[in-house]
Amino acid sequence: MEWQIIALNLIYTVLGVAIMYASFRLFDRLTPHVSFEQELKAGNIAVAIFIGSMFVGIAMIISAALN
Numbered sequence: 001m002e003w004q005i006i007a008l009n010l011i012y013t014v015l016g017v018a019i020m021y022a023s024f025r026l027f028d029r030l031t032p033h034v035s036f037e038q039e040l041k042a043g044n045i046a047v048a049i050f051i052g053s054m055f056v057g058i059a060m061i062i063s064a065a066l067n
Contacts, residue, residue: 016062023058024051 028036039047 012066016059016066019062020055020058024054027054 034047036047036051040051
């Protein structure tokens, strides 16, 4: 088994998650009038679908950039 390939995949995974978190926080700061955490706690399904689709879109961009 190639340990270098496994280590490289682990690095890509950590980098992808860090970029995803940073992009979500950036979007959260760019929309100061909407508190996503409070809306999710209140059970707003539309916000949950929006955040989920945003994560899928960001993940597609990150995966294309890292490969």
